[in-house]
Amino acid sequence: MKTIKQYVHVALALGFTLAAGSCTKDDNGPNDNDGPIIEGNSTYVLGVGITDAENNSTNYIVHTKDLLSGKISLLNNGILQEGYREYTNIGNYFYAIGGLGLTGVDAYYINDQSRLTAKKGLVFDHGADDYLHVDGGKTLLGVTVDRDAASGYEGNVEFFTVDVNGYTITKKTTVPVQDVYKAENGDHGWSHSGMVIRGNQAFQTVFPISSTWATPNVNTNYVAVYSYPDFQLQKVITDTRTGPSGAPLTRSGIFVTESGNIYTLFHAGYGFDHQQSLKDPAILRINAGEDEFDEDYYFKTVGIPNGGKIIKATYVGNNKLLAQIYTKETTSQWDQTDLRYAIVDLVKKEITAVQNSPIYTYSEEAFVDGDKAYLPAKVGTSLNIYEVDIPTATATKGVEIEATYVKGIGKLTK
């Protein structure tokens, strides 16, 4: 009897331990770091992100041959990126720039075993405000404006170049930010809102803004002109017909055409704190071969058919912009809702509505592939890629992405 009691005791104790210990499952750790196999000659790659309930963002790279149908899920799919990333497709590489605590540069490409894999090991000093493709895609140009309120808005504009094939930083140049723009009462600094390279000059739009994101100077359009490639500040040109071009974060301040004409875009929407009246949204021009504003060119984007505030745009060739434009008149500082696609003809000063355009949230960068452009649109809780056929100004709803946002689209070939 006593023995039975002892067994019961032991069994009970074991039961407790087992009950607590048996609730674990085996998980498979990572074992395949070689990257997914890419079939066929080329693939589209997308940098996508998810944001969880605790506000943590995680980025992944997914690939597809077909941007027009189906669904891309991240469930056990996609290459996890460490930290938050910016994406840019340059040459035959898809750069994922960012990371946890430092700015790593992972250059994805299709290797000779047809795997989507990355060169790793390059680190930027810090993330840039903008990444430009120069020298026909052989060089990546990073532009950063240091806007540090703590030091009285002193600091530098930094330009650095990366040899894309060599995967090395080749040059860094700095220009004091206050040489470009300095607020009279010192209550704000400025942000980068766009840049283009034309011949031996670089043109950068200047967006006056404070450390608390107030925009007290909205009545002048400033463009800094630098020599290229050595980035010596030549002058800052101004025009009071519009306010500052583009906006921080979304940029889209300045575009250059094949013929060398440069256009600046003031939209009076996203990024402006709306605490004072804003001028009419309008586009100005700097003619080819000149480095001053063309006083005869003024293209107001509101009050015309299909017009509105263009908060983001991509140059798609033949003097045309693919524009992301508000469907409403009244907006607030960081509003990116109720957007639609439109084609802007910079020479004819016409805006054409894109057929079948969604009304969507969040303006993201468009990827131009021939006469098609691909860009994401979030409608309700759904996120899809849309294809816009530029010549016919028609949109087609494409692949559904199960993610919170699409940060970059590119195309890689073997």
Add this chain to the structure above:
Amino acid sequence: MKTRDLHKKTPRLLALLFLLLLADVQIAAAQDTTKTVVRQEKISEVEVLHKTESRETKELPFNVNVIETKQHFNSSQDLNKLLTRTTGIRIREDGGLGSDFRFSLNGFSGKSLKFFLDGIPMDNFGSALALNNFPATMAERVEVYKGVVPITLGADALGGAINVITRSNPNFLDVSYSLGSFNTHRAGLNGAYTNENTGLAVRFNSFYNYSDNNYKVHVQPIRGNQYLPEQEVERFHDSYASLGGQFEVGVRDKAFADQLFVGLLASTNDKDIQTGVVMEQVYGAMTRNSSSVIPTLKYKKDNLFVEGLDFNLYGAYNMSRNNMVDTVALVYNWLQETTPNTIGAERSRTQLINRDHEALLTANLSYALHQNHDLALNYVLTDFNRKSSDVEQPDNVAHKMPQRLQKQNIGFGIDSRFGALRTNVFAKYYALYAESFENISENNEPNYVEISTNQHNIGYGVAGTYFFLPRLQMKASYEHTYRLPEPTELLGDGLFTTRNETLRPEKSHNINLGALYAFTLNADHNFQAEVNGIYRDSEDYIRQEQARNRPTGRKFINVGDVKTTGIEGEVKYNWKHLIYSSVNVSYQNIIDKTEFIYSENLSGTIQDRNLNYGYKIPNIPYFFGNFDLGIRLQDFGGAGRIANIHYFMNFIEEYYLTPQQLGANNPDMIPQQIAHNIMADYSLANGKYNIAVECHNLTDSRLFDNFRLQKPGRSFTLKLRYFIHK
């Protein structure tokens, strides 16, 4: 470099310790042998008494872990290290001694948990008065209340409360000093003296910690924008020093008071910062320091006015200063090479000073209504003010306007016994008053005005325990509990975050179910087994709303539901007081139940599907355990001498930094870890003289508590301790 200044004070401190030690040795030497015998008997009584107190707590209907620190007095480990060896608790550290830590109880952490020192809320006491600085010798025991918190600890604790109870022995002296790897020094001085004739008593607890934390790590240094091959380097900017203490003077056993003590808690610390969130982010000059001065008052009187009416009161006024310094415009790499940093600092130029003032008052009144029924009433007031300044940003408006948070909790409960059943029913009333400021300007000229708000909430709970057998106890408890919002969350910060007065407190339904069973086999095999199941349904987490590319104008909203189920088990065993062993495991399934994440703007609500809905919350350990095995050799090498050899092991299953199910073969993993530790100690003269040697991480495993942040490898410690009491 400030850290080293503090360390320079060490010799002075050691001299003081030595003097005290010397004084006491002389006192002890003057005592005759009969007194020693009397004292011996008293020790036994004290031990019995201690056990009873701990067991009493354990027998409460609450789900509570009681960590008896006494058996760890010879160890150089701090309270955090002891707590992380119990069920349900994981303490994740960034690195070595003094590093930032994240205390997690059943998956709850941060503001969801509340910490107490002898019942006084210590959440804002500054980083030197934290559990990673407290030596084991400072506390008699630590009580960990899981999910359901008794009203005597009045607080808006969503996930539980931790109460450190300092030593109550009226006459003792405990002096210890340890020396370990990485130039680690730790000293403890604790004691109490009571004059039995006058009732006059003094009590003191103090500690000193220093480490270079220059342990070796495996890293790929960055030089010229490129990673170099992996190599072993020494940490070079990670030293830590802290000095702190508590001194109390008062009277015991007077007509007007059973205990009346006034005291002072004071502390200071200095920390060098070596890394950011990952090892690749290296710093070489950033520092942080804090100091606190806290006068205290403790009053206790049983049978106040009438028989059975017991009253106690704690008061404290906390004055803390926290300072962060980042002014060196250099980028460091692991080889200690530097390049200029254009941003004027390593991370972000600052010399931020936060000055916190906090009034704390806790009053408990209990009345024995009947032999088996006690009524209890509790009142807690905390009034917190913060003023910030930064010489680097003298015009920052956020620093010019103070923030204030006043909380009042009133708790009412009835504790009843019905034979083998004991119940506790309670209700808690929470009132909150917050002050902040807001920019009401309609133009470019800022116009800041003070704003304030009030909130009220009522929580409640019930706990019961039933003894099926004298040694088989079942427990069940439930609480509907809250975590009240902070001023910034409610009222915004005047700059980037806007007010949201409709914000509700975080709330949770917490259920515990447990059983404790003790039995003896063949008279010599003693077993104690405990199993607890937990269920937490937490809603309305307070988080900042999210929106892409929207730097200002966001507010804090209630978003996020989490369901936690878990099971914890522990078995303790001892044989003839010679061999003792314990094993425990904790498994917690913490599931994200937030289906949509949203933000609001002028155009309405933007909704996003939460892709982690229905999956584990990432970056929280979910399965871990501990194993201990010790041998105690009584009278080893002579009468009154004890030798202990103690092995303990800690296990944590791998877990993921990011949602595990997303991406192919998620590489953001914190790998499975097993740490082996061994300790041997030897006591002479019935515990008066103690010497201990410890080896932590015996196998030199690569350990990480957080993603890729490497923890120390194998380390050794020697500890000397002198202890007398009567």
